[in-house]
Amino acid sequence: MSPLAATATPIASTAAGFLLTLAAVTLGYLGVCWVRPFRRCRRCHGTGRRPGLILRTGRTCRRCDGTGEHLRPGRTALNYLRELHDKSNR
Numbered sequence: 875m876s877p878l879a880a881t882a883t884p885i886a887s888t889a890a891g892f893l894l895t896l897a898a899v900t901l902g903y904l905g906v907c908w909v910r911p912f913r914r915c916r917r918c919h920g921t922g923r924r925p926g927l928i929l930r931t932g933r934t935c936r937r938c939d940g941t942g943e944h945l946r947p948g949r950t951a952l953n954y955l956r957e958l959h960d961k962s963n964r
């Protein structure tokens with residue numbers, strides 16, 4: 875009997891477990907992106923205003939354009955894929 879035969883099954887089960895975990899995490903993230911497409915802006919902490927550098931007067935956050943929310947990267951990818959799908963069906 876080959877000494878490698880005993881190690882073949884645990885490697886395969888480890889790889890399968892890793893792939894299942896990766897699939898579960900990906901599907902969970904896509905579910906979050908579907909239910910809550912927006913997240914709070916990290917730069918202005920959801921306020922939509924940023925302090926100015928010199929006068930300390932409030933100015934509109936450039937990252938979120940003053941909305942205080944930002945589209946999640948996963949939702950951006952889903953929107954892009956949906957747009958590709960809609961264009962291909964025309």
Ligand SMILES: [Zn+2]
Nearest residue numbers: 915918935938
């Ligand atoms: Zn912002």
